[in-house]
Amino acid sequence: MKLIEDANQQALERILEGEPRLIDIVPARELIPGLRERMILHAGPPISWNRMCGPMRGAVAGAIVFEGWAQDLPTATKLAAGGEIEFHPNHHFGAVGPMTGMTTMSMPLFVVENARFGNRAYCAINEGLGKVMRFGGNDASVLKRLAWLRDVFGPTLGKAIRAAGGIDLKSIVARGLSMGDELHQRNLACSSVFLREIAPWMARTSTDNAVLAECLAFIGQNDQFFLNIAMAMGKAITDPANGIRGSTIVTAMCRNGTDFGIRVSGLGEQWFTAPVEMPEGLYFAGYSEKDANPDMGDSAIVETIGLGGFAMAAAPAVAGFVGAGAPSEAGNFTRSMGEITAAQNPEWTIAAMDFAGVPTGIDIRLVVDSGVVPVINTGIAHREPGIGQVGAGVVKAPLACFQQAIVAIAKDLGVS
Amino acid sequence: MTDQDGPQYQQLLARKVEVVNVGLEGFVKDLRDCGIDVVHVDWKPSAGGDPQMAALLAKLGV
Numbered sequence: 001m002k003l004i005e006d007a008n009q010q011a012l013e014r015i016l017e018g019e020p021r022l023i024d025i026v027p028a029r030e031l032i033p034g035l036r037e038r039m040i041l042h043a044g045p046p047i048s049w050n051r052m053c054g055p056m057r058g059a060v061a062g063a064i065v066f067e068g069w070a071q072d073l074p075t076a077t078k079l080a081a082g083g084e085i086e087f088h089p090n091h092h093f094g095a096v097g098p099m100t101g102m103t104t105m106s107m108p109l110f111v112v113e114n115a116r117f118g119n120r121a122y123c124a125i126n127e128g129l130g131k132v133m134r135f136g137g138n139d140a141s142v143l144k145r146l147a148w149l150r151d152v153f154g155p156t157l158g159k160a161i162r163a164a165g166g167i168d169l170k171s172i173v174a175r176g177l178s179m180g181d182e183l184h185q186r187n188l189a190c191s192s193v194f195l196r197e198i199a200p201w202m203a204r205t206s207t208d209n210a211v212l213a214e215c216l217a218f219i220g221q222n223d224q225f226f227l228n229i230a231m232a233m234g235k236a237i238t239d240p241a242n243g244i245r246g247s248t249i250v251t252a253m254c255r256n257g258t259d260f261g262i263r264v265s266g267l268g269e270q271w272f273t274a275p276v277e278m279p280e281g282l283y284f285a286g287y288s289e290k291d292a293n294p295d296m297g298d299s300a301i302v303e304t305i306g307l308g309g310f311a312m313a314a315a316p317a318v319a320g321f322v323g324a325g326a327p328s329e330a331g332n333f334t335r336s337m338g339e340i341t342a343a344q345n346p347e348w349t350i351a352a353m354d355f356a357g358v359p360t361g362i363d364i365r366l367v368v369d370s371g372v373v374p375v376i377n378t379g380i381a382h383r384e385p386g387i388g389q390v391g392a393g394v395v396k397a398p399l400a401c402f403q404q405a406i407v408a409i410a411k412d413l414g415v416s
Numbered sequence: 417m418t419d420q421d422g423p424q425y426q427q428l429l430a431r432k433v434e435v436v437n438v439g440l441e442g443f444v445k446d447l448r449d450c451g452i453d454v455v456h457v458d459w460k461p462s463a464g465g466d467p468q469m470a471a472l473l474a475k476l477g478v
Contacts, residue, residue, distance in 0.1 A: 001475070001476055001477035004476060004477050005477065248476070365473055365476055365477065365478045366478070368463055368469060368473060369462050369463060369470075369473050369478045370460065371460055371463075371464050403469065406469065406472060406473065406476070407472070409476070410472050410475070410476060413476075415472065415475045415476060416472075
């Protein structure tokens with residue numbers, strides 16, 4: 001159908017022509033009009049408190065205390081359960097967030113600008129490993145770290161980013177792919193390259209050596225630091241491709257721990273949702289699948305632009321880490337995702353695939369026709385609030401989301 | 417296959433057999449267990465065999 005082919009070509013061009021640059025770190029309330037007191041943005045498609053999973057509720061309670069809307073966690077939970085808190089998806093406000101994806105007014109957000117189209121997207125700063133809010137953590141140590149990110153780290157790194165005139169992200173990703181990252185469960189190379197680029201600017205702009213050392217160590221000790229930057233980059237790249245009538249290219253995939261949701265270019269802001277699946281993977285010592293929460297987070301935006309599970313061939317070590325088979329089988333994931341995508345990204349290549357570009361532009365027609373669904377590399381959260389990450393694995397996008405979208409686009413185009 | 421085809425097929429089976437298996441992968445193991453070379457083609461009917469969805473996809477250009 002020519003209308004669809006032309007629309008998809010346009011969507012792909014917009015995705016591939018994106019020029020994402022990290023330009024700043026700014027408190028959320030200054031970036032997102034309408035983000036106010038007692039309002040929380042979360043990962044995934046829309047969801048109400050009564051359908052939220054344990055980690056999401058734990059993170060919500062923590063975020064309420066962090067913002068000072070309640071003095072303690074029980075009071076915060078009552079506030080949320082009593083309808084006193086307004087919930088919206090990050091995606092409705094140009095933002096994304098990993099796992100629970102909490103975004104509230106005082107949290108500092110990475111700002112990524114797509115210089116080709118002039119749009120911006122946001123994501124909170126990665127908190128590191130252990131007990132963290134993105135996995136539902138909400139105790140004093142979690143809130144203390146968030147306060148440090150807000151008061152010390154965010155302003156320090158933001159100043160350096162501005163002084164550097166922004167950081168080009170496409171080139172960091174290209175190098176990271178050649179160094180064993182797939183940008184979802186492995187960001188070690190990109191985090192290191194980022195640190196190499198930003199450290200001199202942090203040194204030039206910092207006035208306190210102790211703070212500087214603390215901030216450098218925070219980045220250096222967190223192998224997943226770059227993930228949140230990559231997520232904002234993904235959102236900045238896909239947003240200009242949304243809203244092209246007739247296009248069957250996916251522009252967002254995300255999950256909230258209860259539902260998986262997708263957006264499709266030709267269908268604009270609509271969500272197509274289905275129950276989210278449980279990741280299959282490996283568990284940390286002392287945990288098993290009985291402890292696991294169904295998948296969550298906006299981080300599948302990196303798969304939407306051809307990274308993560310789609311770029312598994314670049315990161316054979318990740319295949320073992322997420323329990324997806326032998327490193328030699330990593331290429332099968334990338335080849336399989338090639339069956340449901342419309343193009344390859346010539347700027348992001350994988351040496352192990354003879355420098356083929358990462359499979360880019362998920363076409364819902366190809367997904368439904370083949371039955372091959374997107375694979376997403378993911379962390380696994382404990383199902384109870386406040387505990388944190390218990391493993392890592394691979395989750396499949398539910399086919400039902402894509403089937404619903406096919407029916408909707410057919411209706412929109414008058415095809416029956 | 418008819419009785420008249422018999423000798424032709426017998427002749428075919430008298431030589432070394434090489435099989436291309438399309439679709440259900442379950443047959444592959446049995447053949448390999450018999451020492452037969454098999455190439456498997458991973459194929460499924462469009463839309464998992466759902467005729468309405470397949471028809472819709474055909475109109476949408478798959």
